[in-house]
Amino acid sequence: GGGGEGVNLWSWRRVFLCRRLTSSSSSSISSSFLPLSLIFSSLLFSSLQLIASNKFPEKRIGYLGLMQLLDERQEVLMLVTNSLKNDLNHSTQFVVGLALCALGNIGSEDMCRDLAPEVEKLLASSSPYVRKKAALCSIRIFRKSPDLIENFVPRVRALANDRNHGVLVAGVTAMVEMLTIAPQFSEAYVKDVAVLVRILKSLVLSGYAPEHLQPTPDRVVVGNVVTRGNPAMEFVLNEGLPYTSGPQWLAE
Numbered sequence: 001g002g003g004g005e006g007v008n009l010w011s012w013r014r015v016f017l018c019r020r021l022t023s024s025s026s027s028s029i030s031s032s033f034l035p036l037s038l039i040f041s042s043l044l045f046s047s048l049q050l051i052a053s054n055k056f057p058e059k060r061i062g063y064l065g066l067m068q069l070l071d072e073r074q075e076v077l078m079l080v081t082n083s084l085k086n087d088l089n090h091s092t093q094f095v096v097g098l099a100l101c102a103l104g105n106i107g108s109e110d111m112c113r114d115l116a117p118e119v120e121k122l123l124a125s126s127s128p129y130v131r132k133k134a135a136l137c138s139i140r141i142f143r144k145s146p147d148l149i150e151n152f153v154p155r156v157r158a159l160a161n162d163r164n165h166g167v168l169v170a171g172v173t174a175m176v177e178m179l180t181i182a183p184q185f186s187e188a189y190v191k192d193v194a195v196l197v198r199i200l201k202s203l204v205l206s207g208y209a210p211e212h213l214q215p216t217p218d219r220v221v222v223g224n225v226v227t228r229g230n231p232a233m234e235f236v237l238n239e240g241l242p243y244t245s246g247p248q249w250l251a252e
Helices: 005-022 027-032 036-051 056-069 078-088 093-106 109-122 128-144 146-161 165-181 183-205 231-239 246-251
Strands: 220-222 243-245
Touching: 036 056, 036 078, 056 093, 078 093, 078 109, 093 109, 093 128, 109 128, 109 146, 128 146, 128 165, 146 165, 146 183, 165 183, 220 231, 220 246, 243 246
Parallel strands: 220 243
Antiparallel strands: none
């Protein structure tokens, strides 16, 4: 019972207590506590309650509990899938990121099949943070439901032209996994060979760009080679982002 931070701390302790209990084979432990199935159900429900909260810190703890308690081998309640679907359509990018992370870690075949349309849509999100998370989450979908790969081919190909390096690397990773599982789609990427070569060259030789500062970092460390006129430096100054020098960062 209770509210505020007390609920967060209590839920955190309960989740990890359950994880320790469910991973133990000691008969002395199981005889000293309530039946593990009852504890598991109680903690799963507590995690879902936190996920349903409007407060991001509580959602984060709820998703952490969910990923500790569940894996693909366990039967997943429809309520879990519905919670993930709601947050995949959330207006806050970091909440969407939590749901993508959870699906990418514990998604079963049925969950991946049910939520694949949402993940496919998020590959074209306006947020680089969400696009990157969606690309990594799609790898799980490819592995669990290979027959859905065809639906993702256009979206994954589009990531090859993304200006954000994080999205670009995640997109290429998804592309490699896709073609490893379903090599029959390799013909669709033949025309992109020149683009991929250009991408590799860009990753090695390109300089700093404002897109590399999305989502906004807590602090930017400015190296000696970065001067006024650099697009990334001008973005930091125009947006008023906190920054420090390399030596100062090391000193701190």
